[in-house]
Amino acid sequence: MSKLDLLLNEEKGEFDNIKLPNDMENRLRSALDEVPEKKKKRLRSRVAAIIIVVLLLGYNIDTLAYYGKQLIGYENLMTGTLQELNEMGKGQLINKSYTFTDGVSLVLDGVMLDDNQLILFYTIKDPEGDVENKDVNIYIEGSFGRPFSHGGQGQISEDGTTINWVMSTNEALKFFEKTITLDLNYRHDNGDYEYGEIKFKLDRNQAVGKSLRMDINKKIDLGNRSLKVDTMVASPTSTIVRGKVQNIFELGIDYLTKHRIRPQEIQMELIADGEKVDNQASGVSTDNKGISFYTRFDALPTDTKNIELRLIKFSGDHDVKELFEINRDGLTDLNVLDQDIRINEVYEKEGKTYINFTTEDTTLLSRVYLIIDGQRFELEETIPGQEEKIVEGDSAKILYTRTMSFKGRGSKLQLDIQRISYSKVYDELIYSYRLD
Amino acid sequence: MLDTLIREGGGGVNTIDLVKEAKNGDKEALLALIMAQQVEFYKLAFVYMKNEDDAMDVLQDMIVILYESISRLKKDEAFYSWSKTILVNTCKSKLKKNKKLISIDEIREESYEDYSENPVDKILLEKYLSTLSIKHQEVIKLRYYLDYDYDTISKVLKIPLGTVKSRLNAGMNKLKEALGGEYIE
Structure with missing residues (x-):
C-alpha cells in the first residue's frame, strides 16, 4: 500500500467515526417547518389554471397586455387588497430577467413592500410550452445573504408557456435592507443544475404605505x-x-x-x-x-x-411516555392527556396481537409500542376502520375505530404510548x- | 387512512410508502426518509463542506428543496440517489458562494487543529486535494472517504460510469504528482 493510500485510509477512518450533531433531526424539522404547507399551493395553482382559461376566452388579449404601470397577468393570483393596490399603481416595477441556457427564463416584473412582507411578482417562461415541469426554484436573500422563506401561488397559462407567481416572504424586511438578491436554481431534466441571479434595489419611496x-x-x-x-x-x-x-x-x-x-x-x-x-x-x-x-x-x-x-x-x-395496562378480555378505557382512548377488543391471530380501539378522529397515537410479557414490540400496521359521527347538543364529533397489529403474542399486555397528537377546538x- | 398507517408508531413502513406520503406533502414522512440514512447524508455533506455548521446548513437547504420538488421525482425507488444528487448540488452551490471567504490559511489552521498524529501529511493531503478541480476532488473523496462504489458515485453525481473511472484515475494521478516522491509507490 502506498503512503497516499494510507493517508486516504486514515481520512476514511475519521469519516467512519464521524459524530452526528445531536440536534440533526430537530434542525431538519425546523427547516421544514419554515416551508409553507405544499398541498394548498398546488391545489390553488390548479384551480387558477382552470380560471384563466375562462378569462382568456372572455377577454381581448390585446387590452390585457398593456395597461399603464399595473402588473398584468397576476389578476387571479391577487387577493382583493393586492388587486386594489395594483390598480392604484402601487408597488415598484423591476422588469429584470434571467435566461437559462435552454431558453427557460424568469422575469421579475415587480415587487410590493410594506411592514409585513415583500411580495414578488414574477413569471417563469418556457418557449416550448412545458413550463409546468420546469424545476426553477428561487431563493430570496436580503442584506448579508440573509435568507427569507417564502410562499405563494402560481398560475399556468393555457398554452403552458408561462407561470405567473405571486410570492411573499414570511418575514418582514429590515429597514436597512436595500439590495435584494434572487438566487435562481434550475434543475434541468437530466438532473444538472444551472444557477442564475437577479439583483435589484428596493425603492423605499415606493413602499405601499403605512401599517x-x-x-x-x-x-x-x-x-x-x-x-x-x-x-x-x-x-x-x-x-x-x-x-x-x-x-x-x-x-x-x-x-x-x-x-x-x-x-x-x-x-x-x-x-x-x-x-x-x-x-x-x-x-x-x-x-x-x-x-x-x-x-x-x-x-x-x-x-x-x-x-x-x-x-x-x-x-x-x-410526549406521553407512559405504560398502560390492557385488559385482555374486555374493555379498557384509557385517558391520556385528557384524550379518551377506548380499547374495544384484543385478539391474537397467526402469532400476532391485534388491538381494536376508538378515539376522536383527530387523535392519533403518533408513537406507540406494545409490551408483551416485558418485551417491546413495534407497531406493525394500523388497519383502517370505521368513522362514526356523534352529535351531542349542538356540537358534533367524529369517532374513529381502527385496529393496530403487533408481531408477537403473550399473556401480559401493556401499551407503551410515547406520543399522542390531537387537536382541540x-x-x-x-x-x-x-x-x- | 394511509396517513394513520404511517404515522402511528412508524415501524415497519417501507421507503416507497414514505416517498408516496412525502409526495403528498407529509413533512414528517420526508424527515423519516432522511433520518433513516442520517449518517450517509451527514457524511456526504461533510465531505463537501468540511465542518459541522456548513454541513448542517446545506442539509437544511436540501430538505427544503426536496420538499418543494419531490412531486417531480418520477421513480419512487430512486429517492435516495435523487436526494443525494440534490445534496451534492446544494453543497456545490454553497461552496461557490463561500469561495471568496475561504482562504488557504484557514484550511491549514483547521486541519492542524483537529489532527495530532501526523499533521504534516494531513495538511499536505488537504492542501493538494484542494488544488484539484472539484470534479476530481469529489470522486476521490466519495470513493476513498465514503467508500462509495463506482455505480453509486455515478448515480449520485449523475455522470456515466466510464467518466467516474477516468476522473478517479486522473485525480489520483494528479494527487500523486502533486505530493511527489515517496507517496507514489
Whole structure:
C-alpha cells in the first residue's frame, strides 16, 4: 500500500467515526417547518389554471397586455387588497430577467413592500410550452445573504408557456435592507443544475404605505400549556398575527422532563366588521427562542371599523411516555392527556396481537409500542376502520375505530404510548379592537 | 387512512410508502426518509463542506428543496440517489458562494487543529486535494472517504460510469504528482 493510500485510509477512518450533531433531526424539522404547507399551493395553482382559461376566452388579449404601470397577468393570483393596490399603481416595477441556457427564463416584473412582507411578482417562461415541469426554484436573500422563506401561488397559462407567481416572504424586511438578491436554481431534466441571479434595489419611496401595529400580549390557557399572542400588524398587503407557544425557559423544562409538545396547527380567525378575512398562510417554527407561530390573513378592508381575532383550534403532538395496562378480555378505557382512548377488543391471530380501539378522529397515537410479557414490540400496521359521527347538543364529533397489529403474542399486555397528537377546538375570542 | 398507517408508531413502513406520503406533502414522512440514512447524508455533506455548521446548513437547504420538488421525482425507488444528487448540488452551490471567504490559511489552521498524529501529511493531503478541480476532488473523496462504489458515485453525481473511472484515475494521478516522491509507490 502506498503512503497516499494510507493517508486516504486514515481520512476514511475519521469519516467512519464521524459524530452526528445531536440536534440533526430537530434542525431538519425546523427547516421544514419554515416551508409553507405544499398541498394548498398546488391545489390553488390548479384551480387558477382552470380560471384563466375562462378569462382568456372572455377577454381581448390585446387590452390585457398593456395597461399603464399595473402588473398584468397576476389578476387571479391577487387577493382583493393586492388587486386594489395594483390598480392604484402601487408597488415598484423591476422588469429584470434571467435566461437559462435552454431558453427557460424568469422575469421579475415587480415587487410590493410594506411592514409585513415583500411580495414578488414574477413569471417563469418556457418557449416550448412545458413550463409546468420546469424545476426553477428561487431563493430570496436580503442584506448579508440573509435568507427569507417564502410562499405563494402560481398560475399556468393555457398554452403552458408561462407561470405567473405571486410570492411573499414570511418575514418582514429590515429597514436597512436595500439590495435584494434572487438566487435562481434550475434543475434541468437530466438532473444538472444551472444557477442564475437577479439583483435589484428596493425603492423605499415606493413602499405601499403605512401599517397599524397592535400589541395584543394575550395569554391563552391550553390546559398544560399556554399560547401567547404577541402582535398583529395590519399592513396594506396583509395582516399578520405572531406569537409564541412557550418561551425558551419552558421549552428547556420540557426537554428535561421529556415532555415536549410539537404544535402542528394553530388555527385562528380574523373577523372585520362581521366578515371573515381570508386566511392565507400559517406556520410554526422552533428555534433557540422557543416555538413561535404566525398566521397571515389578507389585508383588512380599507374602511374596517371593528376587528376580532379568535382562536379556533390547536393541534399538537405531545410526549406521553407512559405504560398502560390492557385488559385482555374486555374493555379498557384509557385517558391520556385528557384524550379518551377506548380499547374495544384484543385478539391474537397467526402469532400476532391485534388491538381494536376508538378515539376522536383527530387523535392519533403518533408513537406507540406494545409490551408483551416485558418485551417491546413495534407497531406493525394500523388497519383502517370505521368513522362514526356523534352529535351531542349542538356540537358534533367524529369517532374513529381502527385496529393496530403487533408481531408477537403473550399473556401480559401493556401499551407503551410515547406520543399522542390531537387537536382541540377552542373557538374563543382573543382580541377585539375598534378603529376610529 | 394511509396517513394513520404511517404515522402511528412508524415501524415497519417501507421507503416507497414514505416517498408516496412525502409526495403528498407529509413533512414528517420526508424527515423519516432522511433520518433513516442520517449518517450517509451527514457524511456526504461533510465531505463537501468540511465542518459541522456548513454541513448542517446545506442539509437544511436540501430538505427544503426536496420538499418543494419531490412531486417531480418520477421513480419512487430512486429517492435516495435523487436526494443525494440534490445534496451534492446544494453543497456545490454553497461552496461557490463561500469561495471568496475561504482562504488557504484557514484550511491549514483547521486541519492542524483537529489532527495530532501526523499533521504534516494531513495538511499536505488537504492542501493538494484542494488544488484539484472539484470534479476530481469529489470522486476521490466519495470513493476513498465514503467508500462509495463506482455505480453509486455515478448515480449520485449523475455522470456515466466510464467518466467516474477516468476522473478517479486522473485525480489520483494528479494527487500523486502533486505530493511527489515517496507517496507514489
